[in-house]
Amino acid sequence: MADRRATNRAMFWRIIRRLLGANRGRLFVMMLALGAGAAVTATLLNLQVDAKRRLTTEFRAFGPNVLIIPKGSSTTGSETLPESTANLIPVNLPSGRVAVSSTLYVVAGVSVPKLGKSLSAVVAGSNPLAFLIGRVLSSTPETSLNRPTPSQGQVCVAGTRVAKQMGLQQDMELVLASGDRREWCRVASFRQTGGPEDDRVEIGLRAAQRLTDLPGRISAIELIVPGTPGEIQSYIADLQRLLPDVDVRPIRQFTEGEARIYNRISGLLTATVAIVLLLTGLCVMAAMTNVAMERRMDVGLMKAIGGSMRRVLRLFLAEAALLGLAGGIIGAAAGIFLSIGLGRAVFGVAARPRLIVYPLAVALTVIVAILSAFPLRRLASIRPASVFRGEA
Amino acid sequence: MFLRIVADSFGRRPRHKLLTGAALALGMGVVTAALSVSLDVGDRLAKEFRSLGANLVVTPQADSLPLEIGGVDYRPVNAGAYLPEADLPNLKTIFWHNNIIAFAPQLETSVAVSIYPIPVKELPTIRADRRLIGTWSAKTIALPDGGTFVTGIGKTNPWWRVDGQWFKDDADECVLGRKLASSLPNFAQGIKLKMGDTIYLYADSSVDWQSGARPMALRLTGILDTDGAEDDAVVVPLAIAQKLAGRPSQYRKLYVSALTKPEDAFAKRDSKTFTPAEYDRWFCTPYISSIAFQIQQELPGTDVRVIRKVAEGEGQVLARVRMLLWLVTGAALLAAALAVGASSAASVIERRTEIGLMKALGAGSGTVGFLLAAEQLLLAFVGGGAGYALGIVLARLLGEKIFGAAPEPSWIVFLVVIALAAGVTILGSALPLRRASQYEPAPILRGE
Numbered sequence: 001m002a003d004r005r006a007t008n009r010a011m012f013w014r015i016i017r018r019l020l021g022a023n024r025g026r027l028f029v030m031m032l033a034l035g036a037g038a039a040v041t042a043t044l045l046n047l048q049v050d051a052k053r054r055l056t057t058e059f060r061a062f063g064p065n066v067l068i069i070p071k072g073s074s075t076t077g078s079e080t081l082p083e084s085t086a087n088l089i090p091v092n093l094p095s096g097r098v099a100v101s102s103t104l105y106v107v108a109g110v111s112v113p114k115l116g117k118s119l120s121a122v123v124a125g126s127n128p129l130a131f132l133i134g135r136v137l138s139s140t141p142e143t144s145l146n147r148p149t150p151s152q153g154q155v156c157v158a159g160t161r162v163a164k165q166m167g168l169q170q171d172m173e174l175v176l177a178s179g180d181r182r183e184w185c186r187v188a189s190f191r192q193t194g195g196p197e198d199d200r201v202e203i204g205l206r207a208a209q210r211l212t213d214l215p216g217r218i219s220a221i222e223l224i225v226p227g228t229p230g231e232i233q234s235y236i237a238d239l240q241r242l243l244p245d246v247d248v249r250p251i252r253q254f255t256e257g258e259a260r261i262y263n264r265i266s267g268l269l270t271a272t273v274a275i276v277l278l279l280t281g282l283c284v285m286a287a288m289t290n291v292a293m294e295r296r297m298d299v300g301l302m303k304a305i306g307g308s309m310r311r312v313l314r315l316f317l318a319e320a321a322l323l324g325l326a327g328g329i330i331g332a333a334a335g336i337f338l339s340i341g342l343g344r345a346v347f348g349v350a351a352r353p354r355l356i357v358y359p360l361a362v363a364l365t366v367i368v369a370i371l372s373a374f375p376l377r378r379l380a381s382i383r384p385a386s387v388f389r390g391e392a
Numbered sequence: 393m394f395l396r397i398v399a400d401s402f403g404r405r406p407r408h409k410l411l412t413g414a415a416l417a418l419g420m421g422v423v424t425a426a427l428s429v430s431l432d433v434g435d436r437l438a439k440e441f442r443s444l445g446a447n448l449v450v451t452p453q454a455d456s457l458p459l460e461i462g463g464v465d466y467r468p469v470n471a472g473a474y475l476p477e478a479d480l481p482n483l484k485t486i487f488w489h490n491n492i493i494a495f496a497p498q499l500e501t502s503v504a505v506s507i508y509p510i511p512v513k514e515l516p517t518i519r520a521d522r523r524l525i526g527t528w529s530a531k532t533i534a535l536p537d538g539g540t541f542v543t544g545i546g547k548t549n550p551w552w553r554v555d556g557q558w559f560k561d562d563a564d565e566c567v568l569g570r571k572l573a574s575s576l577p578n579f580a581q582g583i584k585l586k587m588g589d590t591i592y593l594y595a596d597s598s599v600d601w602q603s604g605a606r607p608m609a610l611r612l613t614g615i616l617d618t619d620g621a622e623d624d625a626v627v628v629p630l631a632i633a634q635k636l637a638g639r640p641s642q643y644r645k646l647y648v649s650a651l652t653k654p655e656d657a658f659a660k661r662d663s664k665t666f667t668p669a670e671y672d673r674w675f676c677t678p679y680i681s682s683i684a685f686q687i688q689q690e691l692p693g694t695d696v697r698v699i700r701k702v703a704e705g706e707g708q709v710l711a712r713v714r715m716l717l718w719l720v721t722g723a724a725l726l727a728a729a730l731a732v733g734a735s736s737a738a739s740v741i742e743r744r745t746e747i748g749l750m751k752a753l754g755a756g757s758g759t760v761g762f763l764l765a766a767e768q769l770l771l772a773f774v775g776g777g778a779g780y781a782l783g784i785v786l787a788r789l790l791g792e793k794i795f796g797a798a799p800e801p802s803w804i805v806f807l808v809v810i811a812l813a814a815g816v817t818i819l820g821s822a823l824p825l826r827r828a829s830q831y832e833p834a835p836i837l838r839g840e
Contacts, residue, residue, distance in 0.1 A: 025737070025741045025827075026738065029737045029738045030734070033735070036730035036731055037727055040727035043723055047719070055712065059709065061704060061709065062702070063701040107466060120459065122460065161457060165457055192700065193700045194448075194700050194701075194702075195700070196463075199458045219462075249619045250619060251619075252551040252618060253445055253549070256443070256550075257445070257550075257551070260443045261437070261441060264440050264794060264795070267793075267794045268713075271790050271793065272425075272426060272717065272790070273720060276425075276724040276727075279419070279425075279724075280419075280422060280727045282418045283415050283422065283727070286414040287732070287738065289411055290411040290412055290415065290735050290738050290739060345719065346716050
């Protein structure tokens with residue numbers, strides 16, 4: 001009995017081998033269709049997961065999206081908060097690092113000894129020296145802004161409108177005055193943002209604190225919080241609980257705009273990917289069914305020599321599953337490289353492969369392959385003789 | 393005879409042809425849907441990005457330096473320059489006027505806000521220290537070409553939410569900032585402000601009321617919530633702000649929201665270095681810099697600046713998304729082409745007997761190949777057409793679901809799809825056909 005079963009099994013696999021090897025053209029065609037489907041499935045699924053995450057980091061370009069200011073401020077603008085508040089902010093999120101910048105604003109007299117001009121402008125002392133948003137209009141590399149060397153003295157960045165009104169040139173010396181306190185700085189570069197920064201002079205936080213005689217105080221903290229709209233919302237809520245003494249507010253222009261855009265883009269991506277995957281699956285299935293339908297001769301022959309329909313069908317389904325597995329694995333492997341390449345092309349960083357995607361792609365391919373062999377069941381009713389006579 | 397053979401082949405094996413056709417139609421459906429969406433997405437997303445608000449700001453050229461901290465200008469009321477409101481309809485006459493989707497002027501001054509008329513003898517003691525913003529809520533502007541255009545602050549600053557209603561631009565109405573409303577005295581006494589209550593505004597002493605003018609009595613229509621500095625302000629129609637500031641028909645700052653093409657390397661060059669041909673190309677492309685330039689020409693004496701973080705953030709994200717969608721489209725195209733190619737290869741491979749028979753009856757390899765190719769092409773046109781129709785329906789569904797507007801069916805997509813269908817089927821059948829033309833009829837007919 002056991003012997004017979006072993007023989008049966010050996011025979012089963014032998015038939016499968018022959019079925020696969022009989023027509024190499026057909027084998028190639030099937031592998032091509034299944035492999036292409038699997039590769040695209042793996043690539044798109046991987047890219048879809050990755051792209052949404054990456055998009056949220058692209059939103060950094062919009063600049064700060066959360067603002068921390070003293071409670072009840074903004075009517076007089078003169079309240080400050082302790083600089084140490086910035087140290088309490090959690091910066092490591094699952095979605096990336098939060099960028100933090102503390103600023104102290106002061107309205108000061110700005111004058112250029114060389115030109116003999118002066119006016120009053122807002123001086124923003126920032127630490128680190130401002131998010132570099134907008135265009136830095138100078139030949140000085142940006143790095144020199146972030147690392148002012150002591151030998152050069154203090155550097156500052158002038159907004160384009162300040163520069164225009166005073167006729168500033170690069171490397172000119174500025175004198176900032178508030179009350180009887182004075183600070184000197186050298187104009188390292190100009191910047192144009194189209195926002196209030198154009199009307200300001202930016203300088204290191206320490207210098208601004210000396211200028212106002214407010215050591216250890218700041219007027220505001222700006223944050224760039226990465227993440228999906230939901231993550232940003234809950235981060236703000238956490239921060240409000242963590243810092244009850246200050247006012248934590250979203251910069252709604254960007255948080256709401258980003259949320260809307262993110263939802264649209266992620267909806268678009270999901271829908272496109274879903275439709276492409278569905279149609280690709282159907283398309284592969286139609287191609288495979290076409291191939292399977294050509295096997296009626298084989299089915300007829302097997303039935304003629306006494307194969308029961310169940311066993312015949314099992315043979316063909318096993319063949320399809322094997323093909324699906326092989327095509328799926330080859331396709332998924334190709335998908336890894338495709339998604340790495342595409343991720344690099346779009347975001348400049350290779351998409352991190354999600355391991356779950358690949359078994360999923362292979363499984364889907366096997367399912368499609370088996371489903372596409374199913375129409376063979378319809379051959380159960382045919383009579384072998386009529387197949388051979390070429391009637392059916 | 394040729395046509396008869398082709399017709400016969402379709403009639404004899406309808407199921408096979410149907411399956412090959414279905415694979416083709418589905419594949420081309422994918423391509424059509426993906427292509428339509430990708431072609432359309434730039435414009436649609438560009439509109440979505442306008443939810444970030446204005447990307448251009450116009451200020452007087454001769455203005456003194458604003459002392460702006462946290463969104464509040466600390467300059468004295470009378471400092472700085474102003475611009476004439478009458479010039480504003482000219483914005484819609486620039487070359488890219490259809491791309492200007494909204495603009496709203498602003499005029500700020502400071503006032504004293506009260507919920508009851510202040511007795512005359514107390515007037516000298518009050519301080520006009522509340523921020524007042526005059527703007528348009530939904531102003532209908534008559535354009536020089538005879539049309540009208542409705543615009544307002546709701547479109548340039550979409551994140552401003554009003555609980556209640558915006559004021560009407562020609563009525564004596566106002567909207568109070570959330571924080572200002574809750575700090576008014578009667579709120580502290582437990583009496584809540586209601587819509588329709590009267591708010592009394594007293595202008596700065598240097599401007600107005602000491603010369604005998606009465607307070608401005610405005611009807612409250614809504615509470616403004618922005619989470620920004622405007623929560624402490626009172627927002628009124630521009631005309632009322634002009635009266636309170638003593639600046640008839642003038643404004644200080646104009647926000648413009650324009651649909652733009654993300655700036656590429658070309659647009660980032662200095663426009664002064666362009667050759668005439670390059671200048672024309674730059675001028676006739678809706679880059680933000682060329683729109684800013686055109687606005688500056690229409691509004692003399694102004695300084696038009698690009699709000700960089702909005703404009704550049706938009707360009708960056710849009711470029712990424714567009715590229716992503718093109719790649720998805722490319723992947724879909726590849727998969728569909730391979731599957732369709734495989735399907736047509738299969739349909740040729742399985743017809744060896746038929747090919748053998750035809751050759752045995754005296755047909756040359758060329759005739760056989762031509763016959764089969766004609767069959768495949770016919771299938772490609774039918775399948776491709778059906779696929780295009782299917783894809784258009786899908787793209788419509790997708791577009792309506794996501795953007796609320798369907799992409800326009802385009803002839804380019806149709807041509808691409810049909811050409812692709814034909815190309816793919818011919819390529820898919822080419823290899824088996826070449827093999828078939830080398831067959832010896834006898835072994836095939838013997839079944840070997």
